[in-house]
Amino acid sequence: MHTAETEAPLISRQFTSVLRILESYHHDSSKLVPILQAVQEEYRYLPEEVMTFVATALDISPARVFGVATFYSHFALEPKGKYVVRICDGTACHVKGSQDIVDVLTERLKLPKGKKTTPDMLFTLETVSCLGACGLAPAVVINDDVHGQMNAERTKALIDQICVEEGL
Amino acid sequence: MPNEKTLTIDGFRVAIDAETNLLQVIRKAHIELPTFCYHSELSVYGACRLCMVEIEGRGLVTSCTTTPEPGMKVKTQTAEVRELRKMNIELLLASGNHDCPTCGKSGSCKLQSLAERLGVDKVRFTAPVEQKPLDFTSPSLVRDPNKCVLCGDCVRYCAEIQGIGVLDFTHRGSQSTVSPAFNKGLAEVDCVACGQCAAVCPVGAILVKTEVERAYAAIQDPRKTVVVQVAPAIRAAIGESFGAVNDTFTMGRIVSALRRLGFDKVYDTSFSADLTIWEEATEFVNRKQNGGVLPLITSCCPAWVKMAEHDFPEVLDNISTCRSPQQMFGSLAKDVLPKELGIAREDLVVVSIMPCTAKKFEAARDEFKVNGNPDVDLVLTTQELARMIQDAGIQFPELPVDSLDQPFGTKTGAGVIFANSGGVTEAVIRYAAGRLGEEHPVIEEVRAEKNRREFTASTPLGDIKMAVVQDGRGARSGQGEGASPGNQSWQKRCGVCGNHGLPRWMHRRRRSACHAFRSDPATSCSGHSRC
Amino acid sequence: MNAVMEMDLETTTQDYLASEKTYTRRVVICAGTGCMANGALKVFKALHEQAKALGISLEIELDYEDTKSKDGLLTKSGCQGFCQMGPLLSIEPDGILYCCVKPADVAEILETTFQNGKLVDRLLYSVPATGQVCKGHGDIPFYTQQHRTVLKACGSLDPENLREYIARGGYFAARKALTTMTDQEVCQEILDAGLRGRGGGGFPTGRKWELTRIQPKGKKFVICNGDEGDPGAFMDRSVMEGNPHAVLEGMMICARAVGADEGYVYVRAEYPLAVARVKKAVKDAEAVGILGDDIFGSGQSFRVHVMEGAGAFVCGEETALIASIEGKRGMPMPKPPFPAQSGLNGKPTVINNVETLASVPLILSNGAAWYRSMGTEKSPGTKTFALTGHVANTGLIEVPFGATLRKIVFDIGGGVTKKGDVIDNDAFKAVQIGGPSGGCLTREHLDLPMDFDSLLSIGAMVGSGGLVVMNQETCMVQVAKFFMQFTQNESCGKCVPCREGTKQMLALLDDITEGRATDETLPLLEQLARNVKIGSLCGLGKTAPNPVLSTLKNFREEIEAHVHRKVCPARVCKSLMTPEIDAALCKGCTLCAKKCPVGAIHGERKVAHTIDGFACIRCGACVDACKFNAISGI
Numbered sequence A: 001m002h003t004a005e006t007e008a009p010l011i012s013r014q015f016t017s018v019l020r021i022l023e024s025y026h027h028d029s030s031k032l033v034p035i036l037q038a039v040q041e042e043y044r045y046l047p048e049e050v051m052t053f054v055a056t057a058l059d060i061s062p063a064r065v066f067g068v069a070t071f072y073s074h075f076a077l078e079p080k081g082k083y084v085v086r087i088c089d090g091t092a093c094h095v096k097g098s099q100d101i102v103d104v105l106t107e108r109l110k111l112p113k114g115k116k117t118t119p120d121m122l123f124t125l126e127t128v129s130c131l132g133a134c135g136l137a138p139a140v141v142i143n144d145d146v147h148g149q150m151n152a153e154r155t156k157a158l159i160d161q162i163c164v165e166e167g168l
Numbered sequence B: 001m002p003n004e005k006t007l008t009i010d011g012f013r014v015a016i017d018a019e020t021n022l023l024q025v026i027r028k029a030h031i032e033l034p035t036f037c038y039h040s041e042l043s044v045y046g047a048c049r050l051c052m053v054e055i056e057g058r059g060l061v062t063s064c065t066t067t068p069e070p071g072m073k074v075k076t077q078t079a080e081v082r083e084l085r086k087m088n089i090e091l092l093l094a095s096g097n098h099d100c101p102t103c104g105k106s107g108s109c110k111l112q113s114l115a116e117r118l119g120v121d122k123v124r125f126t127a128p129v130e131q132k133p134l135d136f137t138s139p140s141l142v143r144d145p146n147k148c149v150l151c152g153d154c155v156r157y158c159a160e161i162q163g164i165g166v167l168d169f170t171h172r173g174s175q176s177t178v179s180p181a182f183n184k185g186l187a188e189v190d191c192v193a194c195g196q197c198a199a200v201c202p203v204g205a206i207l208v209k210t211e212v213e214r215a216y217a218a219i220q221d222p223r224k225t226v227v228v229q230v231a232p233a234i235r236a237a238i239g240e241s242f243g244a245v246n247d248t249f250t251m252g253r254i255v256s257a258l259r260r261l262g263f264d265k266v267y268d269t270s271f272s273a274d275l276t277i278w279e280e281a282t283e284f285v286n287r288k289q290n291g292g293v294l295p296l297i298t299s300c301c302p303a304w305v306k307m308a309e310h311d312f313p314e315v316l317d318n319i320s321t322c323r324s325p326q327q328m329f330g331s332l333a334k335d336v337l338p339k340e341l342g343i344a345r346e347d348l349v350v351v352s353i354m355p356c357t358a359k360k361f362e363a364a365r366d367e368f369k370v371n372g373n374p375d376v377d378l379v380l381t382t383q384e385l386a387r388m389i390q391d392a393g394i395q396f397p398e399l400p401v402d403s404l405d406q407p408f409g410t411k412t413g414a415g416v417i418f419a420n421s422g423g424v425t426e427a428v429i430r431y432a433a434g435r436l437g438e439e440h441p442v443i444e445e446v447r448a449e450k451n452r453r454e455f456t457a458s459t460p461l462g463d464i465k466m467a468v469v470q471d472g473r474g475a476r477s478g479q480g481e482g483a484s485p486g487n488q489s490w491q492k493r494c495g496v497c498g499n500h501g502l503p504r505w506m507h508r509r510r511r512s513a514c515h516a517f518r519s520d521p522a523t524s525c526s527g528h529s530r531c
Numbered sequence C: 001m002n003a004v005m006e007m008d009l010e011t012t013t014q015d016y017l018a019s020e021k022t023y024t025r026r027v028v029i030c031a032g033t034g035c036m037a038n039g040a041l042k043v044f045k046a047l048h049e050q051a052k053a054l055g056i057s058l059e060i061e062l063d064y065e066d067t068k069s070k071d072g073l074l075t076k077s078g079c080q081g082f083c084q085m086g087p088l089l090s091i092e093p094d095g096i097l098y099c100c101v102k103p104a105d106v107a108e109i110l111e112t113t114f115q116n117g118k119l120v121d122r123l124l125y126s127v128p129a130t131g132q133v134c135k136g137h138g139d140i141p142f143y144t145q146q147h148r149t150v151l152k153a154c155g156s157l158d159p160e161n162l163r164e165y166i167a168r169g170g171y172f173a174a175r176k177a178l179t180t181m182t183d184q185e186v187c188q189e190i191l192d193a194g195l196r197g198r199g200g201g202g203f204p205t206g207r208k209w210e211l212t213r214i215q216p217k218g219k220k221f222v223i224c225n226g227d228e229g230d231p232g233a234f235m236d237r238s239v240m241e242g243n244p245h246a247v248l249e250g251m252m253i254c255a256r257a258v259g260a261d262e263g264y265v266y267v268r269a270e271y272p273l274a275v276a277r278v279k280k281a282v283k284d285a286e287a288v289g290i291l292g293d294d295i296f297g298s299g300q301s302f303r304v305h306v307m308e309g310a311g312a313f314v315c316g317e318e319t320a321l322i323a324s325i326e327g328k329r330g331m332p333m334p335k336p337p338f339p340a341q342s343g344l345n346g347k348p349t350v351i352n353n354v355e356t357l358a359s360v361p362l363i364l365s366n367g368a369a370w371y372r373s374m375g376t377e378k379s380p381g382t383k384t385f386a387l388t389g390h391v392a393n394t395g396l397i398e399v400p401f402g403a404t405l406r407k408i409v410f411d412i413g414g415g416v417t418k419k420g421d422v423i424d425n426d427a428f429k430a431v432q433i434g435g436p437s438g439g440c441l442t443r444e445h446l447d448l449p450m451d452f453d454s455l456l457s458i459g460a461m462v463g464s465g466g467l468v469v470m471n472q473e474t475c476m477v478q479v480a481k482f483f484m485q486f487t488q489n490e491s492c493g494k495c496v497p498c499r500e501g502t503k504q505m506l507a508l509l510d511d512i513t514e515g516r517a518t519d520e521t522l523p524l525l526e527q528l529a530r531n532v533k534i535g536s537l538c539g540l541g542k543t544a545p546n547p548v549l550s551t552l553k554n555f556r557e558e559i560e561a562h563v564h565r566k567v568c569p570a571r572v573c574k575s576l577m578t579p580e581i582d583a584a585l586c587k588g589c590t591l592c593a594k595k596c597p598v599g600a601i602h603g604e605r606k607v608a609h610t611i612d613g614f615a616c617i618r619c620g621a622c623v624d625a626c627k628f629n630a631i632s633g634i
């Protein structure tokens, strides 16, 4: 009894926002995708404990939650950097040289092999299949700002500018 | 007959009876279409694409997902279909590590046998070099994702039949994997170690963790005395492994084989099963008479106990405090035998031959250890025993019969019906009724569903209600009602080993196994309500 | 229940039109994703503020009360299609379209156009090929060569203004369907129009509705498929952003036809603006009782939820989309049963594409005969395409079915571009149509009428409608590889042929572009492609081999050059590049010839050397050796 009482406030403090999200979807397990989206909005990624919590609250297995979380490419299982740089690699951007931008930025950000986020958690570099801004190919999105008709130099300049703003 | 519903398969007319899919009709017509992902007990998945056939006017379809319709003209062997099957097998052979000779599944692997059957004589594609890590965490099972063909049978079995859902697909496309949540090990999640995933897996991606080498090591160690207990269910299963009929002499041959393998003493778990029943019945009568927590749930199945620990902590008080027969045997043996034989506890090795992988997990639990020394040192499944027998070159069917060791070799017959799901419940009730002065209680089946059956027995203490559940899902469904006992009593048992330790696909043969019990004069099971 | 104000369509229309008359001009700033990215909102703000400072009454909100005349109404619109030229600013009734407008241009626009009634010439569009300066939509070939129906309103309406939508005739069709037509009549009208699904398959929409209609009464759903996953298409995005109410109206009509009372709009998460606009449209429509219970007094209910995708192309497939809405992994299920029989939560469900649904109100308003007057016999109506790649005018276009590729690429698209954005129509190599499930069209297909059936007959498909123009600098093997990379990434992983087959096809293509291919590679690739096509469970796998098969068919020589001669004719595949000596830089020092381990470099001392491409093993030793940087290409 004793532990239950002392633990309860702790858990609810940690998970108040998750609880609110679950509440707003009426604990309906068919709303798992939007629930995870909302959770990710809150934490910027999907922490394992939160996924387990969501599974328990929705009365489904954690394996199912993990299965859904790993199926969709928007869900991140690791924290992302402060600036998420998404380079469009849709057909239009691809034929207009988006790969060059990826190569140059990987180099510029000195990303360790196989990693998407810089060790200082400032930048995350991702490619996306299409942003639907094909008219502006190649397109680069930094957080929510779309930049059209980019090339490697201009993208690098944007990164440099952010670094300056961040005092690097 | 004019209004009989028929279709044609490769030109032959075949009647449609109650089949729900075309694959069943084709199989009824004695054509064994290859499949990985079809399992009659599970939902239809349609992913392996091996069961594809051509239907005139419709083109290629997967027969497992197609409803049979009268007049269909089905072709199962067109050039296209044959090429597709071969290509699929070739692709799967290049999908991971399919190095057969070193695989524990070799000889019983579906991928291997289909490659041979379909004449896949070369693999022109390159297999990935990088290997995914294996999962050795579970005391009962080993998972090797590099061998998985992603048929999803284990996923669906675990979720749909056992109601647990420990395994699921993760990631997508060529990155797809079947794994527990967060890529954890099986021992780190709610796995109950029932081993049904290993039983349904067509390839070597989930195997029973073998303790054969440890058994050999113990036998070879001159300081150790190795005793073995054989669970009642083994006798029916072992025959299957050797294509031998299961008859009166099977147990005698098992004893004979075990002695040849070098075990010092061979005992029958039936002995301790009787003790379990006796203790459990006593506990039941006590609880009933003294207002203890009811219903009483049997503790014999370690998988069910583990499921309760994870999912139904509220019923833990309902679970009998008795040890299961395996552990009852182990603790008695480790208590009595060292004194009797004049050896140290540590030098006595207790091996059990069990039908279920969860018994490995049970033996490894800390509660069943004295100063770190387990009551049961290692557990072998029927298949592992069969492998040892084969390995040693012992010709099982031709063995002379031998008899069990005393003093654990006596039994009443109650223990042998144990391994039929419901057996323990029935035995307990019979015994309890006997103690209460009713020699032959009439046990009546009041409700029967696929995975859940209910009985009543009238005794001097009033009517006793019993429920017997067959699988994890049944156990789950029984939960709500079990919690409100009133003046009734429930005996419950998850039936994961209710199949005599046979893989579930051998389930249909249960009947014949039951007949064997009957024919064994020592275990007369007359009055067994299900034979 | 909170009482919602029932909106009367006629009154709303009259009110709107009457007060609109009090504004002399209407200034529309394109607020599609493209123009927004280029700073359209800054232009909007600058215009509003500077006009006020100058005493020009340029309002951003229609004032129904004030009957005084005002200088102008400033509004935003959805995507006008000419994204490359954005931010776009149009002024009506003058018929002016200013391109690439920056906040700094605003002062001049206000002074020259508003105050002096003249044109700012430098902001006008001039045709690159001819230099002709165009005033606006009326004479820009990009627009005049199109036939806009579905997109028409996208570029002029304020997508966030429900009243304006109504004033332009919106929701009249829905009211007609709900109050004066039977479910069967609605289905019949769509059937008569010959509307075919724009999601790729071209399935007759009327038939799909009818199939759902005849299912037993009870819960049914309408789903609008806005997942638009083809990496090179953005028509649906533009419609959802530019005219969300048309999509909702289409759904309402569909719901009427099949007896559904609940709908979902499934929007790709990469389209935040579309999500926001559709959500707002739903909210606005609910607020006035156009969505909800007893709509238009018909006794019928219809509610719409907006669901954001989470990044999976396969969720565009109907059964996977349904799985996703149900909170599962987006893995397709075998059909039958079709969604029309058993869809969302096992209930009969219609799934239609955004553009399909947006066409529905037009058909109901103008009649099936009007619709059939456009397009071809078997593919009536118009089709939107996303025109991108090496083409002068990239953007969103709409033409009647049956228009030729020549017209699209050269007349509307303004011609093919090559390095440095120079227009050179001879540089035309191919057009990729239909994205990862489509194929490529070559010079010989330039006069082929573009419709569902004729494209299918040559192994391509309309698909989503992405048109990517490619010039001679493009390697077709790389293009095929790009799509294969895409499909193998996006495969759900359920069925063997698609999961393993696309992976192995990609590996084979890799072999080809990396110079590892042997004589067995192409036959194996072809055999594998054939089996993936017939063996896969869903449309993704069934169509995944198309780009490869189409390349094998149309650019066989180019592939064979990679395989047999280890040469990439377009000089794109890095591993197949032979080093080349720039004769102008080479001093003939012979160092490279000495370093070459296979003796592939020849030449006299002091004379420019040459490399024997067949002997060369591409080790790069010569490049490193040359002190004059005369060797490149590796």
Ligand SMILES: Cc1cc2nc3c(=O)[nH]c(=O)nc-3n(C[C@H](O)[C@H](O)[C@H](O)COP(=O)(O)O)c2cc1C
Pocket (backbone or CB within 6 Å): C196, C197, C198, C199, C200, C201, C202, C203, C205, C225, C226, C227, C228, C229, C230, C313, C314, C315, C316, C317, C318, C351, C352, C353, C354, C356, C357, C538, C539, C540
């Ligand atoms: C892999 C795959 C992706 C698809 N993606 C889309 C999509 O993004 N948008 C869409 O409308 N239809 C898509 N479709 C087609 C849909 O499954 C479905 O046929 C369509 O939405 C039906 O609408 P329609 O009849 O109006 O075309 C896709 C199909 C497949 C197989």
Ligand code: SF4
Pocket (backbone or CB within 6 Å): B147, B148, B149, B150, B151, B152, B153, B154, B155, B178, B197, B200, B201, B202, B203, B205, B206
């Ligand atoms: S582990 Fe076995 S049963 Fe499970 S998906 Fe893989 S191959 Fe199928």
Ligand code: SF4
Pocket (backbone or CB within 6 Å): C314, C331, C332, C490, C491, C492, C493, C494, C495, C496, C498, C499, C536, C537, C538, C539, C540, C541, C542
């Ligand atoms: S074809 Fe591909 S996407 Fe479709 S079910 Fe099969 S694996 Fe999944």
Ligand code: FES
Pocket (backbone or CB within 6 Å): B034, B035, B036, B037, B038, B045, B046, B047, B048, B049, B050, B051, B052, B062, B063, B064, B065
């Ligand atoms: S058995 Fe039919 S698809 Fe696997």
